[in-house]
């Protein structure tokens with residue numbers, strides 16, 4: 001037993017490395033990202049195969065020119081803690097086979113789960129080389145455990161590999177249900193991470209404005225504000241389960257003048273995009289077979305084109321059947337008229353479900369019995385949570 005624990009320790013301590021991979025624009029001065037959310041790999045071989053086949057098909061349909069795959073969270077079904085390492089290995093096998101660089105944003109780690117965030121990132125690094133960019137906050141300025149182990153800045157260079165084209169920012173949402181004691185919504189990006197982001201954006205010399213793309217697992221409160229009070233294109237199929245408290249990332253993003261897109265995972269029946277206060281916000285598309293969600297599985301493609309000083313992006317959903325969904329106002333379930341209730345609290349539409357005292361019932365309170373909550377337009381089953389988060 002003793003030698004085994006020493007071996008484990010060695011693996012964990014020696015494999016954390018700083019990726020030397022330099023990401024560059026392709027020959028057409030663009031950079032295409034394949035954004036995948038909730039692959040949910042577990043012991044269901046058929047479902048895993050379907051996910052694999054879908055990714056292969058998308059890579060082919062896109063013309064084999066993916067510059068980076070971004071895994072927005074729940075790459076492995078969070079209930080599969082015993083087999084986490086092998087399941088994660090299966091999930092990333094396909095990127096290794098195609099030599100597609102990939103990065104993970106973290107996602108959920110259940111409280112009291114054997115799979116801690118430290119363990120997740122150590123497996124990530126152990127299995128992922130040489131195309132793994134998830135080299136963690138360890139190599140950023142700041143205290144990794146406070147800014148979030150997955151938090152990092154990834155520079156994307158011009159074709160020459162020398163000058164900066166733009167940055168990708170990964171902000172770790174810290175994978176749980178607790179934002180500084182507020183449990184009515186998801187966990188949040190830490191105050192230290194936001195200070196880190198402010199400092200890092202301040203330090204960048206390049207004058208290019210609004211050219212950066214930011215990824216995080218859970219949507220920000222501003223996603224909820226955008227759909228409740230403004231508009232978006234795509235599918236608004238469920239409540240926005242945003243971070244329980246607004247720790248100010250959106251304001252910092254505006255002040256930085258650098259951020260073009262903020263892209264989040266989670267909320268498997270939302271896949272919309274929109275613009276709020278000059279920043280583009282988007283969900284990915286639910287990618288994995290397992291877990292919640294009624295949308296046809298797929299991925300979001302985000303393409304950045306850089307011809308200094310001009311920068312432009314395009315994005316669409318590519319679904320499992322090869323369809324491209326541009327979300328240019330057709331089939332727009334986010335239109336204001338489609339909402340019966342405005343949402344003002346993360347993970348709860350006020351007044352839609354209230355307890356005996358008239359208080360809100362939150363998504364995560366619905367765990368004792370499997371229960372239907374009416375969400376527009378689909379009826380979604382919320383499974384009882386196994387762990388006690390509250």
Ligand SMILES: *[C@@H]1O[C@H](CO)[C@@H](O)[C@H](O)[C@H]1NC(C)=O
Pocket residue numbers: 052093094097
């Ligand atoms: C990756 O390649 C290996 C070796 O050719 C193969 O066994 C495996 O099935 C491939 N994995 C995927 C996901 O295509």
Ligand SMILES: *[C@@H]1O[C@H](CO)[C@@H](O)[C@H](O)[C@H]1NC(C)=O
Pocket residue numbers: 143144145146
């Ligand atoms: C980083 O934060 C952790 C958690 O709060 C703390 O235990 C640790 O001492 C800090 N490390 C440094 C170098 O400040």
Ligand SMILES: *[C@@H]1O[C@H](CO)[C@@H](O)[C@H](O)[C@H]1NC(C)=O
Pocket residue numbers: 330331
């Ligand atoms: C709108 O959605 C329907 C039903 O899913 C689909 O058949 C149709 O092709 C969609 N139209 C467009 C323009 O995407």
